[in-house]
Amino acid sequence: MHFGGIVNSSRALMCAYKSDKWKDNFKEEEFGKATRAEAIRMRDEINSYIK
Numbered sequence: 603m604h605f606g607g608i609v610n611s612s613r614a615l616m617c618a619y620k621s622d623k624w625k626d627n628f629k630e631e632e633f634g635k636a637t638r639a640e641a642i643r644m645r646d647e648i649n650s651y652i653k
Contacts, residue, residue: 623643
């Protein structure tokens with residue numbers, strides 16, 4: 603049996619370039635790239651619990 607879920611992570615995505623995980627990798631102007639990297643990281647983490 604599978605149950606769905608919604609994860610609200612708007613703040614984590616919006617401010618990803620400021621986070622300790624990404625601040626050394628991306629400049630403020632590259633917030634889109636940092637947001638994408640954080641979304642992929644979060645997806646992979648969620649999937650690791652499902653499998």
